[in-house]
Amino acid sequence: MPDVSPTKWHLAHTSWFFETFVLTPHADGFRRFDENYGYLFNSYYEAVGDRWPRLARGLLSRPSLDQILAYRAHVDHALGAFIADAPDDVWDRASGLIELGLHHEQQHQELILMDIKHVLSVSPLNPAYDPSMRPGPHLQSKLDWARLPGGLLDIGHDGNGFAFDNEGPRHKVWLDPFGIAARPASCGDFLAFIEDGGYHRPELWLSDGWAAVQQNGWDAPLYWREPHSSGAREIFTLAGLRPINPAEPVCHVSFFEADAFARWSGKRLPTEAEWETAACAGELGQTGEVWEWTASAYGPYPRYRPPPGAVGEYNGKFMSGQMVLRGGCAATPDDHIRTTYRNFFPPTARWAFSGFRLADDA
Amino acid sequence: MPDVSPTKWHLAHTSWFFETFVLTPHADGFRRFDENYGYLFNSYYEAVGDRWPRLARGLLSRPSLDQILAYRAHVDHALGAFIADAPDDVWDRASGLIELGLHHEQQHQELILMDIKHVLSVSPLNPAYDPSMRPGPHLQSKLDWARLPGGLLDIGHDGNGFAFDNEGPRHKVWLDPFGIAARPASCGDFLAFIEDGGYHRPELWLSDGWAAVQQNGWDAPLYWREPHSSGAREIFTLAGLRPINPAEPVCHVSFFEADAFARWSGKRLPTEAEWETAACAGELGQTGEVWEWTASAYGPYPRYRPPPGAVGEYNGKFMSGQMVLRGGCAATPDDHIRTTYRNFFPPTARWAFSGFRLADDA
């Protein structure tokens, strides 16, 4: 899977971020741990030089894990000293970058679990990452709906507290009245879609989605194993294989699968503006277990401008070919979740902890 | 080029549309010309059966052109008789499909020229399709701007007269005040971008766009030939090779190139709502020579529902992974152009007659 990186790469990359954007430009007398690491652990910042190809990350037998832990210790130590000792003017320039680096590291905490799950899942041994991990919440069986009046509203981050650049500027949108489900779609809901032939009915799918079904042989969410002859199904989790639970949120579906399910239901996915409006109004139930696909293509908000320099590459340059997800998942650090947060993945991606909830017109 | 079809395929496909959606279901006693043609000339309608793969269209040595012309005559004759003789209740059901078929054929009139141009362009002989074709309009050298106040506006087709399903429903949008250029970008404008290293500066490009530049070796619009040692450039047209004209609209650029040019200019592309608003206000100059890329991902308008049955596949199922273009081009039939018309192509497509104009914030 080309999108998956080894854990040790994540460990090094998050330290590289502090080294490159905070310590090297701002900390007097700081010495880079190894000049080659810039090349190895840059993920996609064109402005700071060439990069080791993403596909080749799995080939990196060197540096060893020990060397990478030493690298992290080197950066952590220097960062601690910098925080303690930075002159005020330097601090003013660097503190925002440190905050960004912390949020960046939180993102990678989630990515590490996504990637570990994928790597373990392809082993025929079905190894558990942590057998003690508990399954997700039980959803209500009945599907309740919230009704919202729409109108001329404001969405986006207002600038108080930390947010990524792509969450603003706050701006007006017009929304027609809409309904939104009080819980995400469940595994039981999705089983009904499968049993009704959902993966074999082209009229339910976007054209690119149907092509993805054919090309990849999709017939269930990622990590769902073929049903036993008895019809019972198992699902691969970070706690190993376990029987599927119809009451938990369906997870590891692509945007295309979420969209096809919605069409099959006679409903649709919410736009990100609808999602944010409902979340701010306290009308969204049982969020935080799975990211929720929206109907919105990921693009810039009106008057959005990326910040200057390399950190401007953080979000803005990915604004094509991806769909927005909202909410947060069980692997997302709690204080990393915001109602304005815009996560994004290509519409075929399934290795993120991605589910969805339904919406409809009033 | 997998997107290009032979002319004889277009000729057969447009007749197939009338045969399949009008004559077979509605015309008493109609006999299909050849049962195999349904398979061969279906472009993408899943609901009416299997299809000959798009990539294999170029392999179709049979049926011959003579057989396809006989097929068209058969369908035209039957359609003429049907229009003359259809009972009123049948006519009520079928007349909308005939109108759709005529607009469908107009779309293919443009596609045929797009495809012929591409096929001829790859021949080292640089053959002309029609040496008498005249070059496009001269644009003003100076770039004037229109200023629009925005506000809470309505866009989309209001249902009077023909429109494709994706042009409606008419709905409200909020627009901030914006500016829009009074003419499309010209070849001369684009030459300045090239000469300033535009194709070699990753900071100007979306991530997927930069990947497309690298992968395809783009260094100029499609059909621009390598400059001579003197620096003079030629461009391949339907009239054959001719010297580039800096005053004509730049054409055959991808969305990514349009977007990079806009970023280099310190501007941006207009959204489709901005474009339509400016067009309705009479503020758009020199449209109709090239389709104009917008900043909008192609998606459904609020409350959009595709019509039931196979014709519902006409537009709706392509609503992912594409960008909207507005306007019309020199190859578009005049009465096919509407201010609400939403053309769409993937952001890497360059063989359509696609240019762009700039926009900015007030």
Added chain:
Amino acid sequence: MPDVSPTKWHLAHTSWFFETFVLTPHADGFRRFDENYGYLFNSYYEAVGDRWPRLARGLLSRPSLDQILAYRAHVDHALGAFIADAPDDVWDRASGLIELGLHHEQQHQELILMDIKHVLSVSPLNPAYDPSMRPGPHLQSKLDWARLPGGLLDIGHDGNGFAFDNEGPRHKVWLDPFGIAARPASCGDFLAFIEDGGYHRPELWLSDGWAAVQQNGWDAPLYWREPHSSGAREIFTLAGLRPINPAEPVCHVSFFEADAFARWSGKRLPTEAEWETAACAGELGQTGEVWEWTASAYGPYPRYRPPPGAVGEYNGKFMSGQMVLRGGCAATPDDHIRTTYRNFFPPTARWAFSGFRLADDA
């Protein structure tokens, strides 16, 4: 199919051969028909310049067939005049090249039929090239064997009369006593292999052959259609679809299929030295309908040297990755067949008229 070229390409390429190797260097005052044709119609001669990519041959809408026929007339006329008028010393240098050009054109006469058959075969209309073409010979049902004593023998062309460079030098080989079948394998023989699960038993296949079976989904020779529910099979031929005839030679099999069949039979394929020895001894029955795969990788005979210059690229540079076929087929001009003739194709090729016969150890 990347190996297939349009008929008009073959027509131009064979004239290009005479133009490039005979007329341009040897005929005083000869003028090339079009300077671009050298680029378009060179198949693989590196020494005479760049080439139009093989994969793009199907895209060549220009030059038209009329232009290519005019090209052939131009070259034919000039060649006729050259033959009539060439001074003796020029003739001495050029006559061998003319003879080579004629044999080259005979090869393409067969290739044209191979390619037309493939192009027609992919049409769902199953069009016939010539409905009057008659099926191949009936083979004897019983499989007789010839026994040959082997020993220290000479094989290869002795230099009397025309031969391609790769047929010589004549040289010694040692052969153990061997047996060789008195007829090629038949469709009936091959049906028994299929019905015994031949395409599903990896132990019968070379590793690369088994990979080709999996990758391409082979379950019968090329042009055999899926059996009807009755079990009856049809086969696509240049005369259109017709019922399979168990008594005719099996054709359009790859080397890997021939080899797997032989292993299944408890036999093997003959080496090319065995084949040639048996042919010279008059011990080979019913040759000339299908080319016969041998067990020999295509390589140079001892002391082989390609001729100097571009014509040295005719055969020698293909001496890796291919297997030798011997004999000739129904599409081979009669006077083009020789016992020393070495045809060659990659072991996966199936669009040539390729069958095989069995051999064994004494």
Added chain:
Amino acid sequence: MPDVSPTKWHLAHTSWFFETFVLTPHADGFRRFDENYGYLFNSYYEAVGDRWPRLARGLLSRPSLDQILAYRAHVDHALGAFIADAPDDVWDRASGLIELGLHHEQQHQELILMDIKHVLSVSPLNPAYDPSMRPGPHLQSKLDWARLPGGLLDIGHDGNGFAFDNEGPRHKVWLDPFGIAARPASCGDFLAFIEDGGYHRPELWLSDGWAAVQQNGWDAPLYWREPHSSGAREIFTLAGLRPINPAEPVCHVSFFEADAFARWSGKRLPTEAEWETAACAGELGQTGEVWEWTASAYGPYPRYRPPPGAVGEYNGKFMSGQMVLRGGCAATPDDHIRTTYRNFFPPTARWAFSGFRLADDA
């Protein structure tokens, strides 16, 4: 690099061989370590079941190295007990398989070093496997030639002592008189080829070889680094980067590069029969540092039959698409080298320790 496997895979696979072919069928009461290991560590034996795909070996994060070492200990212990206690009749059936398993493990000892070298080589850190490893032998600068008379000779293993099945049966071949170089080609020799434009002259290459040069951008042997601006070159070795030594044997060249060098030299590669004849006559100097490509496609000797059962897949099924190498290399265990030994790789392979020596006609 899809041909490269992780070291821990090799460790497990060689134990799997003993478990599968010796202990499971022959050792009373033997219990497999883990039922899944058969699937994970089968390399290519179709007859013993499905296999983990080769390309996915690098993804195997589990079982861990500790588990694999426990697996090896389990198998080693059981094998020791079996050797000590096997009844005579069981021993008669199993002892040949144990011997085969030992030679198999010796082959993997070499493969492990080949694979480690490749994995380390792609790291920009240029890590050394063992900095204390010493460079290869110094070749004589002058190129001496041995002359051999040829004639009707016997080659192949005579059945005394261990040999792989593909080394026999011993059989007669006719050889014309030939010459063979008294040492392999050196890095200095190969530098002269490069400096004479060898990688840019298509007339020196087989057609498939030239395609490989273009496709892979070859311009020097594998592990040769781009020359410094001074012209000095470094080479990546298991001891890390070091300056190239013109007097050592050239290594990590493909068959195509060896063949092109030979053509450039006005010479050729020896056939495997010539190589073996010269080796048996004591006429080959400085063997054992690099495997030597021959001009012979890898195929079965006359009357060769693979042994029955799964071990019959050891060699025979690879007899297409590969070329024979003779000799042995610095990483080959000493007692694994035989004059009849037939190593084989595809003609594009470069990660083996492969060089060559020249031959010519008398």
